[in-house]
Amino acid sequence: MRKIVTIILFFAIGLAGCEKGLSDLNVNTTSPTSLDPVLLLNQAVINTSFPVKSLVFDIGVVQQMVTPNGGVLAGANFNQDSRDVTTQPLWTAYYQSVIKNTHDAVVRSKSNTARSNMYNMARIFQAYVYMILTDEYGDIPYTQGGAGYSDQIILPAYDAQQDIYPKIIQELTDASAALSTSATIETGDVLYGGDVAKWKKFANSLLLRAGMRLSKVDPTKAQATVQAAVTAGVITSNADNAYIRHDANFTQPIGSTLNGSEAANFYLTKPFVDQLKNTGDPRLQAIAIRYVGAASGAGQTVAVGSTDPTKQIGMPIGYDNGSIVAKAQADGLASFYDYSQADRRRILKISSPVFLVTAAQTNLLLAEASFRGWITGGTAGQYFSNGIKAHMDQMAAYDPNCAVAATDRDNYVAANPLPAGDELEQINIQYWIASFLNGPEAFANFRRSGFPALTPNPYGQPNNPDVPNGTFIRRLTYPTSELSVNTKNVNAAIARQGADKLSTRIWWDKP
Structure with a gap:
């Protein structure tokens, strides 16, 4: 009997020994339990390169490039609402691949005092992308827009654009002011390498842009916002331009398309x-x-x-x-x-950059603000010339063979000063040129300013249900996925904003 007991005891001890540490086998020691928010911000930045949708709609609406072909390319060229083929990719790409990442970067860094710059950089970039989305569609999910993972909100409510713009302005103001050279410098950032001064100028240039959007709907707020941006310091040199770099592995979306099947x-x-x-x-x-x-x-x-x-x-x-x-x-x-x-072998080669906010654009907005009497310290004519020069100098960044010679640049500027009596039109024609390939910005400023004075695309008019005779596309329509899944919230936005049509004006887009 003693022998049997001894054997059982030995077996029990051995079994206990085997179980010791067994739970550790279920722990994946190679899987990360946290994610550095700078990686999330970088993922957001590189996914902001304008998708082909921008070519089909935005760039087509402002009449810079066009295709005579339909099918998957139908859009601005035919005044056609092709939401499933061409409008959904911007919404999907930006909410799923940009806003989701900026939101999570904000959440992960908000309470980490050692990463305060990270927190504010993510806020700034998120505000920029939300500005694009609301300018394209009008009312959008903003307050709950990126909260799918953090708050388990999978059917977000839509905010009115009239409520979104003050929040964007406040975010840019607060985040820019909070950036500090005494805090941790986020050198892993792919946009500016953590350069605080450049991030501040980026934020303030976006603030200037947001202020100018309100020039018709709320001139008082517009002027105050513009003045605050200029006082804080904006991008006036190409050295501070915000742009996304590409190479043979990470290719420029429109360049890839025009060097491929749609060449x-x-x-x-x-x-x-x-x-x-x-x-x-x-x-x-x-x-x-x-x-x-x-x-x-x-x-x-x-x-x-x-x-x-x-x-x-x-x-x-x-x-x-x-x-x-x-x-x-x-x-x-x-x-x-x-x-x-x-030229797809120069300005649209697959490694060409995508410019988000530039000295050329900012100088031209300053020219308009100066002409309106909203700012002092520089003349409208000087800002106008500086904007043209900056864009001509920017051309070399696409390809050395795109460079504009300094002599040609200076001769053009000398021959084309800002004309008295035609200031707003000429400033915004130059903004149209300076925003070439930045479809969302060209589209937004065209609607805001009314310039250049283009002739509406006559295709399909006068009986086009989407775009009435003699008018332009004024916004993009909501994707079918929202209409079928987030029905209650998107319908509330439509009831507030107006019919979900290409011709419906968004809040700040006044005649």
Whole structure:
């Protein structure tokens, strides 16, 4: 009996020994239990590069580039609401890949006093992306927009744009002021390497932009916001530009599209080419190429490509791939493939940068603010010239062969001073040019200012249910996913804002 007891006791002791540490086997020692918020911010930044949707809608609405082809490319060229194909990607990309990350970066760093700069940088960038979203759609999920993970809010309520803008302005003001060189410098940041001075200028330039958005709907608030931004310090040098870098592995979205399957489908428009050509603007040579005599996409070869400004011919607005054939012949071209394009081997190569906020744009907004009498310390004419110079100098960042010679730049500026009696139009025409390839900003400022004075795209009018005769697309429509899943909240926004149509004006967009 003693032998049996001894064996049982030995077995029990052995079993206990085996169980000791057994729970540790269920712990994954290689899986992170926390995520550095700078990684979340960086992921947000790199996912902000404007998706192809911007080419199909924003850039088309402001008549800088257009395609005569429909299908998945239908949008601004046909005044067509193609929400499932082209409008949803911006909403989805920004909420899922940008706002989700900035929100989580804010939540993770908010209570960490050692990461106060991280917290405020994330707030600033989130405010920037929310400004794009509300400018594109109007009322959007803002207060609850990124709270799916942190607060388990999967069907967020929509905020009215009238309520969103004051909150964005406050976020930018507070976060900029809170940034400090005495706090931890977030050197891992991909936008500015944690440079506090540059982040402050970025925030204040966004504040200036937000203030100018209100120029029609609330001039008093607009002026106060602009003055605060200028006092705090904005971007006036290209050295402080906010832009996203790309390479062969992380490619520029629009550049990738136009160097791939859609290479022969998008063309510079007649209004854009004529503006540059008629004023002797050296940026035309930096931007455009025409494959002279091309009868097909295969005919667009390097051998026939010309960047000579005198040979550039823009594609007219309002034609499809049937009617454009006769128009091209009437213009003396071999086919519509013979119209000018943005050069995909220079300005739209796959490694070209995406500019978010620039010295050119900021100087031109300062020119308008100065003309309105909202700021002092510089003349509207000087800011105007500085803005043009900054954009011409910026061209070299796309490719060395896009560079504008200093002599050509200075000669153009000298020949094109800010004209008395036509200030607002000329300032905003230059803003239109300086925002080339930044579709959301070009679209927003066109609606705000009313310039350039483009002729509405006539395609499908006067019986187009989406865009009435003689009008422009004024916003993007909500994606079908929101209408079918977040029905109650999106319908409340529609009831407040107006019909979910391309022609419905958002809050700050006043006639």
